[in-house]
Amino acid sequence: MTWMITGGAGYIGAHVMRALTGAGERVVVLDDLSSGAARRLDPGVPVVRGSALDGELLARSLAEHQVTGVVHLAARKQVAESMARPSRYYADNLGGLGTLLEAVTGAGVERFVFSSSAAVYGTPDVELITEDTPCAPVNPYGETKLAGEWLVRAAGRAHGMSTTCLRYFNVAGCAAPELADTGVFNVIPMVFDRLTRGEAPRIFGDDHPTPDGTCVRDYVHVADLADAHLAAVRRLSGKPAGDLTLNIGRGEGVSVRELLTLIAEVSGDDRAPLVEPRRAGDAPRAVACARRAAEELGWTARRDAREMVGSAWRGWLAHRSPQPAEQY
Numbered sequence: 404m405t406w407m408i409t410g411g412a413g414y415i416g417a418h419v420m421r422a423l424t425g426a427g428e429r430v431v432v433l434d435d436l437s438s439g440a441a442r443r444l445d446p447g448v449p450v451v452r453g454s455a456l457d458g459e460l461l462a463r464s465l466a467e468h469q470v471t472g473v474v475h476l477a478a479r480k481q482v483a484e485s486m487a488r489p490s491r492y493y494a495d496n497l498g499g500l501g502t503l504l505e506a507v508t509g510a511g512v513e514r515f516v517f518s519s520s521a522a523v524y525g526t527p528d529v530e531l532i533t534e535d536t537p538c539a540p541v542n543p544y545g546e547t548k549l550a551g552e553w554l555v556r557a558a559g560r561a562h563g564m565s566t567t568c569l570r571y572f573n574v575a576g577c578a579a580p581e582l583a584d585t586g587v588f589n590v591i592p593m594v595f596d597r598l599t600r601g602e603a604p605r606i607f608g609d610d611h612p613t614p615d616g617t618c619v620r621d622y623v624h625v626a627d628l629a630d631a632h633l634a635a636v637r638r639l640s641g642k643p644a645g646d647l648t649l650n651i652g653r654g655e656g657v658s659v660r661e662l663l664t665l666i667a668e669v670s671g672d673d674r675a676p677l678v679e680p681r682r683a684g685d686a687p688r689a690v691a692c693a694r695r696a697a698e699e700l701g702w703t704a705r706r707d708a709r710e711m712v713g714s715a716w717r718g719w720l721a722h723r724s725p726q727p728a729e730q731y
């Protein structure tokens with residue numbers, strides 16, 4: 404078997420690449436390096452530099468590398484940008500997926516893993532989000548992920564392709580500093596960024612209906628997430644019939660205040676946070692029910708929030724003065 408990893412130069416894709424090659428899987432990466440970094444690539448893994456929107460390149464690469472399965476991570480992922488430029492997100496995320504699926508099914512590839520997101524759920528008012536919780540995304544990014552899942556399942560049904568959609572919750576940490584996420588789009592790097600600039604971290608609302616009044620999220624270590632992909636790939640290698648959709652989270656919540664305490668401990672910077680008003684659209688709590696992934700993949704997250712924050716901090720220190728070529 405050979406697995407094509409689209410987006411393999413990205414933060415999550417590079418971890419998936421390492422998990423698969425470390426377990427002896429043959430891999431080829433396709434990436435246009437639009438938000439990825441060459442430093443994350445492995446010299447031993449072939450790379451096709453190009454876009455998921457280029458159908459001819461895809462068809463040629465799938466044939467040349469005799470690809471038998473695809474893990475599709477390549478996408479735009481910034482929620483705010485998706486609200487400012489929705490047509491770009493639909494064109495790139497759904498257009499890329501549609502082009503890839505045409506090439507994949509045309510090449511007779513029978514296994515497909517799709518990077519989805521907890522953003523498909525929107526802001527449900529439930530203790531634990533299960534895969535059966537109704538999907539109601541609240542931004543174009545989440546909409547492209549939900550429509551992407553529909554497209555993946557429809558293509559699977561039409562062409563006898565086994566598919567798995569993984570709905571990641573809040574991904575954090577890194578397995579090695581060179582694989583770190585250097586974008587400042589999530590709460591952990593945002594706090595690091597403020598500390599590095601000598602500013603206090605911010606809390607948006609401490610009057611939410613949660614134990615300490617701050618928002619609660621489900622953080623999953625990116626190395627655990629990569630292991631979930633390996634488990635999904637191994638399951639698909641047996642060519643099971645049909646499709647599977649799974650939450651990938653720890654099933655445990657961490658509040659913003661708890662996160663800030665951990666960040667203060669690992670960074671040694673314990674300045675008091677500024678409490679600002681709640682932001683519109685922030686769900687008080689978003690925590691996965693992780694049972695189905697355990698049952699179907701035999702996978703559960705092993706690394707805790709302290710390990711995530713510690714590794715993220717080491718990655719941040721290694722990259723806070725990136726070379727221009729490595730900047731997003």
Ligand SMILES: NC(=O)c1ccc[n+]([C@@H]2O[C@H](COP(=O)([O-])OP(=O)(O)OC[C@H]3O[C@@H](n4cnc5c(N)ncnc54)[C@H](O)[C@@H]3O)[C@@H](O)[C@H]2O)c1
Nearest residue numbers: 410412413414415435436437438439454455477478520574
């Ligand atoms: N990071 C998170 O917290 C999170 C949470 C849920 C879901 N996801 C999803 O996981 C996937 C990977 O996210 P990430 O955090 O690693 O992002 P990233 O930006 O680090 O990686 C995306 C990679 O895809 C490449 N890429 C983008 N568009 C492409 C295209 N059209 N053709 C070829 N390559 C292209 C980029 O160059 C980059 O290397 C995305 O689909 C994202 O929506 C991420």
